[in-house]
Amino acid sequence: MNLKKIKTIQITPATPFDFDSTFHKPDHFTSGDNEWEPGIRWQTWNWEGINLGLKFINKGEVNSPKIDVEVYSKEDLDARFIKSLTEEIKYRYNLELDLKDFYKTFKTDKVLSPIIKKWKGMRPGHPSSLYEYLIIGIVLQNATVKRSVQMFTALLENYGTLLKFNGKKLWCFWEPGGLKNVTEEDLRALKVGYRAKSIKRIDDQFVNGILSEAELRKKDRETQMKELLSLYGVGPATVWYLLFDVFHHWDFFNHVSPWEQKIYSKLFFDQDPENPVPVEKLLKHFEKYGKYKQLAVHYIWEDLWWKRKNEHIPWLEKLIRI
């Protein structure tokens, strides 16, 4: 599907704002729906059922930020659509998040302060909707990175749409509920294994309109957690990701998966990953970051993954099994 440029949206994020560390997270593995180079991020979005190509361009600096968002589409888009899209972009990338208090609180923290200095203006954020993230969460289960990417790509290339815009060819996610006419057997043919059942049942929730991201955002964390956990195929690991990446709770940390446990053990306690620090002890350690504990760990975590782009970290390579 060939798209044409419809509009350029200008956004002024809250200060400070760092473009690259906000729009590129080295620990999110690329799988055909986005591309990044310094100062530019191409990203497909299915918004309100419309396939979009988005090009985010850095037009400012950390202390005087500005972003252009070029919107590519097959059809014209009206003002109301552009407005709702703009609001959603601001939400997903946390462009209006005020980081000042977080920075001030940990100005003297030995571990955090150098990282804050280095990544000043980095926001947490994720490009995916709840529906999309649920699918991603399912394919992350019980699999190595390579296998997860393989499963995700197979889904995208079978049920998504290939978009051509700004010289790029990127796959766009299908609509929530878009697997209505797909059977569990069809999904199994894509080698997603037992996950086929979970994917199908989650898609059903959206076909039936039982689950609404907009409604769920308005509810409190406990309710969100309860409703998400009630979904078939969604357990504590997936919920933990969702509460941070989709629902933007910075203060919540209740789960550490085995591979993350090993990395945290090395990172925070310089402990041999083969003999990891108990999860309880790790969680207790994060308590010192109070209402920003998830945000603090995000900063430390992203710093590690950016380091990995520039230098070889043998112990990390061994643990991530790409």
Add this chain to the structure above:
DNA sequence: CATCAGGGCCCTG
């Protein structure tokens, strides 16, 4: 060749 662990989760007893 066989065996097994891996960014979990569900279900059973």
Add this chain to the structure above:
DNA sequence: CAGGGCCCTGAT
């Protein structure tokens, strides 16, 4: 609350 089963893939 512990533990078996589920899918596929690559390492050993």
